[in-house]
Amino acid sequence: MIDRRVVEHFDWGLLLITLILSGLGLVALYSAVYAGNDPSLRPLFAKQLVWLGSGMGVMVATFCIDPKEFERWTPGIYAGCMLLLVAVLLVGRVVGGSRRWLAVGSLTLQPSELAKIGVILMLARYYARNATTRGLGFRELLTPAGIVLLPFMLVYLQPDLGTGLLIVMIAGIMTLFVKIERRTLTLLVCAGLGCSVAAWIFFLKAYQKQRVLTFLNPDRDPLGNGYHIIQSKIAIGSGMLTGKGFLKGTQNTLSFLPERHTDFILSVLAEEWGFLGMVFLVLMYCTLFIWSLNIAHKSKNTFGTITAVGVTAMLFWEAFINMGMVMGLMPVVGVPLPLVSYGGSSVVKSLMAIGLLMGVSMRRFKK
Amino acid sequence: MSGYLNSPDGDWFNNRLKGTMFFIIIAFFVILVRLFYLQMIHGETYRELSTNNRIRLQHLPPSRGLIYDSQGDLLVDNRPAFDLLVVPRDAKPLDETLARLSSLTGIPVAEMRGRVVKKGGENSSRSVVLKRDIGRDLLAPVEVHRFDLPGVIVKVRPKRYYLNPGMAAHLLGYLGEINTREIASGEHPEASVGDFIGKFGLEKVMEPLLRGAQGGRQVEVDVRGRVIRELKRVEADPGKNIYLTVNTALQKRAEALLKGDVGSVVALDPQSGAVLAMASSPTFDQNDFVSGLSYAKWNSLKNNPGRPMENKATQAMYPPASIYKIVSSIAALEEKVVDRRTHFFCSGQHAYGDRIYRCWKRVGHGTTDMVKAISQSCDVYFYEVGERLGVDRLAFYARSCGLGSPTGVELAGEASGLIPTAEWKRRKLGRNWLSGETLSLAIGQSYNLVTPIQMAMLIASVANGGTIYQPYILGKVEAAGGAVVTTTHPVVKGHLPASKKNLALVQKGLWGTVNSRKGTGKIASIQGVTVAGKSGTAQVVSKGWGRSKKRSIRKFRDHAWFVAYAPVEHPTIAVAVIVEHGEGGSTKAAPIARKVIETYLGKEVRDD
Known part of the structure; x- marks a missing residue:
């Protein structure tokens, strides 16, 4: 079913970048779970290896499938993701006040992660059929709005506003990519601003407002998020040029960093590997995104192009928001660093996304 | 179809891709600038903060609301109690410090060591309670020798005091140390191990009113765990005072x-x-519960045929x-x-x-x-x-x-x-x-x-x-x-x-x-x-x-x-x-x- 030409065009470069980023993640995770005083975190390293292994499996399975097949299955995949989101609201496990996880046996799955892929595919399918060089008009945007709003609402109800907004932002890049009529765009920007003001007044819960306000002025919450950001900044800053060295981070070992194996993993890396390590990490991400946009460029099929852009948008936003958050440039929202942070759903989803890119890349010569 | 001519082709997409790429590069440039700012320009400061000094978060417990009777007479008060704590990481060498402390207070070294080992080990930066509610006779020598006892802290904690022991005990209730089940229940979001919560009577029912909201402060401490300066402070919100209808x-x-x-x-x-x-x-004396009930006392309460713990x-x-x-x-x-x-x-x-x-x-x-x-x-x-x-x-x-x-x-x-x-x-x-x-x-x-x-x-x-x-x-x-x-x-x-x-x-x-x-x-x-x-x-x-x-x-x-x-x-x-x-x-x-x-x-x- 995979012909030889496809195999010959396997994208080794993309695989290498993926392995490097995952490797950096493992280095940081090892430090985060072994250098501290908390033995309960230790099993997470082995768990992450298992997750990476299964993620690689998913990646292989994904790139074996022709994107054209994916295009055909897209409505089913999308519907499946939405059903999972509904299931999470009904029978999900509550952790820290929100219902985000589905327990399947001993595994926990975060369907909102998969929903991002579902939305990307669904939008790509729609835009591949409807995009014109003239740009999308208001009417043509109604369907995509529906495609995005449904999962947004379901995720918002969990409640997980951060992931919900992320879905909207991914869709935003994809939509801007396929172009919107100038008149419509102006209208949308104005409406968006209006909606934000209305959302602030009517929809945001107190703790969500608190997060935004804390971000704007960390002094508001010096005991909560403000404290986390300050500790994270100390960790990053204290790395200086070359870092303190592997397993030598002090902020990390003192358990000052919250969520240091998931959302704040970057602080661990920055403390131990310094500015040089960070430059390397940032360059890796940049390479990954330029590589994937190049895949989009080379694809001969519009669905493939737009999917590749969507996947890039997803990985980009996650990386950018996570980095901004731990450096005190953005509010503290629970977004993991793709391929690097600990977390089963996030790893599997990211590798599935890479698999999609590889699938598009391998078939770039096929008509 | 508004025209086949308008459908996008490779070149058209290429232009759009350039825009996207530009956006991504700008974004990561911002990240790099920020990293440069934190690690290169202010790196020295942050390194200082992370090694020689440490910023710690300390909770400021709210003072619990008082209880008065209908005439405005005080029934339940808070009085200071002194707990002896140690931060093992700051108490180096630990054995020497504990030995000195033992000679001052008479608490056996083995008992204190046991507590340190049980609560996180010799390198833990969290404070460990060595003895609760030490009297003023033990407090004085510890305070005097403060500088020979690195990492040793005397914490003043308000202790609930029932002015008329045994009076209206079933009605007023009593406080007790929070247990793991109560922490897990999520009903006391701010409470942590060692905190006291209402366990019975009005102390329990009125917990949300009496408790107040926790404050806290960010402090910079030196290697010995002593506070050098306070960076930020949020005052605790004291609990409400309640007046009963009881005469x-x-x-x-x-x-x-x-x-x-x-x-x-x-x-x-x-x-x-x-x-x-x-x-x-x-009835029973609530002060016994606040100080920690001995096994013998608890047994005598439990086995009393008059069921003293029941509000009849x-x-x-x-x-x-x-x-x-x-x-x-x-x-x-x-x-x-x-x-x-x-x-x-x-x-x-x-x-x-x-x-x-x-x-x-x-x-x-x-x-x-x-x-x-x-x-x-x-x-x-x-x-x-x-x-x-x-x-x-x-x-x-x-x-x-x-x-x-x-x-x-x-x-x-x-x-x-x-x-x-x-x-x-x-x-x-x-x-x-x-x-x-x-x-x-x-x-x-x-x-x-x-x-x-x-x-x-x-x-x-x-x-x-x-x-x-x-x-x-x-x-x-x-x-x-x-x-x-x-x-x-x-x-x-x-x-x-x-x-x-x-x-x-x-x-x-x-x-x-x-x-x-x-x-x-x-x-x-x-x-x-x-x-x-x-x-x-x-x-x-x-x-x-x-x-x-x-x-x-x-x-x-x-x-x-x-x-x-x-x-x-x-x-x-x-x-x-x-x-x-x-x-x-x-x-x-x-x-x-x-x-x-x-x-x-x-x-x-x-x-x-």
């Missing part, structure tokens, strides 16, 4: 009267439902006995099975089916009408009433009088009591209701069970002319600064199911109990004040037992009930008294009720 003098008097007996006294303001006193005997006013259920005749009278009059002129002849017994039902007075009351039946507590009259009403009509009136469900007073774990119906018996016991049982029911001697506070609420409602007020203890809530936050307004739960005329008849019977020549509650009368009331004697074992045998074994003696209110013209106090195994309501419970009323109304206290 301390009355509460003390009620408890003194119960001393040595097992039982309860509940006094209400009949015009509002405010709890004036709520005593439960035997709200949690203990008793047969209502003749007090129930108030309910039976209302039901009979309202259902018109009798009226004020109806009279029955009491010969001391009443035959029903193949059984003989006896009146407590063997020789009988002779011709008896409603008022006399209440005053002299004639059983035969109420056998007749029960026979005519049937179990379910009686149950309806009992429920309407507020029985069979918790009164709603602000204490957790209030018992419902039990109002039997035919349906209830079928479901619970699998047998049909026997009509003879209704006869016993009408004199309060069947399956029915009530709590002392329900009885107090009932007599208070009769006293005020029929309004059932929900009993309450919390009078008002004040912020720490003294501003009144809330004042409790009486809540009307319902109305007695009795017309003015019929209720007046019942009131007349209750007046007769205390004031007529042959009334069963004459002992409760007070010079200068008109008291009304009702006595009750709840059988613990059936009448078949010989009187002498019952008397000889305390646990088989009957429970003594008395309910009363005064002054009759405009009642300001309603009381319910029960003394377990006190035998006669008239002899054992009535004097207590009288003295409680005397104390409240400021009358001369008669001694007898």
Whole structure:
């Protein structure tokens, strides 16, 4: 079913970048779970290896499938993701006040992660059929709005506003990519601003407002998020040029960093590997995104192009928001660093996304 | 299709991709600039903060709200207690420090070491409690040698102190250290191991009001764990002070009267439902719980046959006995099975089916009408009433009088009591209701069970002319600064199911109990004040037992009930008294009720 030409065009470069980023993640995770005083975190390293292994499996399975097949299955995949989101609201496990996880046996799955892929595919399918060089008009945007709003609402109800907004932002890049009529765009920007003001007044819960306000002025919450950001900044800053060295981070070992194996993993890396390590990490991400946009460029099929852009948008936003958050440039929202942070759903989803890119890349010569 | 020509091709996409790529590169440039700023420009500062000095988060616990009585007198206070702690990481060398500490305080090194090892080891940066509540005699040497004891901290912590140990213990409750189950429950989001929370009584129920909100501060500490400077501070929000409706003098008097007996006294303001006193005997000293109860003390509390940990006013259920005749009278009059002129002849017994039902007075009351039946507590009259009403009509009136469900007073774990119906018996016991049982029911001697506070609420409602007020203890809530936050307004739960005329008849019977020549509650009368009331004697074992045998074994003696209110013209106090195994309501419970009323109304206290 995979012909030889496809195999010959396997994208080794993309695989290498993926392995490097995952490797950096493992280095940081090892430090985060072994250098501290908390033995309960230790099993997470082995768990992450298992997750990476299964993620690689998913990646292989994904790139074996022709994107054209994916295009055909897209409505089913999308519907499946939405059903999972509904299931999470009904029978999900509550952790820290929100219902985000589905327990399947001993595994926990975060369907909102998969929903991002579902939305990307669904939008790509729609835009591949409807995009014109003239740009999308208001009417043509109604369907995509529906495609995005449904999962947004379901995720918002969990409640997980951060992931919900992320879905909207991914869709935003994809939509801007396929172009919107100038008149419509102006209208949308104005409406968006209006909606934000209305959302602030009517929809945001107190703790969500608190997060935004804390971000704007960390002094508001010096005991909560403000404290986390300050500790994270100390960790990053204290790395200086070359870092303190592997397993030598002090902020990390003192358990000052919250969520240091998931959302704040970057602080661990920055403390131990310094500015040089960070430059390397940032360059890796940049390479990954330029590589994937190049895949989009080379694809001969519009669905493939737009999917590749969507996947890039997803990985980009996650990386950018996570980095901004731990450096005190953005509010503290629970977004993991793709391929690097600990977390089963996030790893599997990211590798599935890479698999999609590889699938598009391998078939770039096929008509 | 608006035109095949307009459909995008590779070149068109290429242009759009360039824009996207530009955006991504700009974004990562910003990240790099930020990294450069943090790590290269300010790296030195942050390195300093992370190695030589440390920024730590310290919680500032709120001071817990105080509890006052209705007169504004303090009942529950916070007093400083001193805990000895160590931060193992800052106490290097640990063994030397502990040895020095041991020679100063006399606490064995092994004990302290054990605690350090158990709570995270020698490198932990979290403080470990070495000893709680050290006295001032240990505090002084530790303070003096502070600089030879790196990492050792004396923490001042407010400790709950109950000014009148044992007084209103069931009502006020006590604090205890939070346990892991309570932390996991999520009801105390700010609490952590070692914190004290309300475990019982008002301390538990009013926890959200009393607790306040935690504050905290970011501090920079040196290598020895001492605070160098404070960076940020959020003040704790102190808990609210609460004022109870309880009158301390009355509460003390009620408890003194119960001393040595097992039982309860509940006094209400009949015009509002405010709890004036709520005593439960035997009691316990709450300060023992705050300091940590010894195993021996806990065992002696647990094994005491008087069940000191139970609030008898709200949690203990008793047969209502003749007090129930108030309910039976209302039901009979309202259902018109009798009226004020109806009279029955009491010969001391009443035959029903193949059984003989006896009146407590063997020789009988002779011709008896409603008022006399209440005053002299004639059983035969109420056998007749029960026979005519049937179990379910009686149950309806009992429920309407507020029985069979918790009164709603602000204490957790209030018992419902039990109002039997035919349906209830079928479901619970699998047998049909026997009509003879209704006869016993009408004199309060069947399956029915009530709590002392329900009885107090009932007599208070009769006293005020029929309004059932929900009993309450919390009078008002004040912020720490003294501003009144809330004042409790009486809540009307319902109305007695009795017309003015019929209720007046019942009131007349209750007046007769205390004031007529042959009334069963004459002992409760007070010079200068008109008291009304009702006595009750709840059988613990059936009448078949010989009187002498019952008397000889305390646990088989009957429970003594008395309910009363005064002054009759405009009642300001309603009381319910029960003394377990006190035998006669008239002899054992009535004097207590009288003295409680005397104390409240400021009358001369008669001694007898």
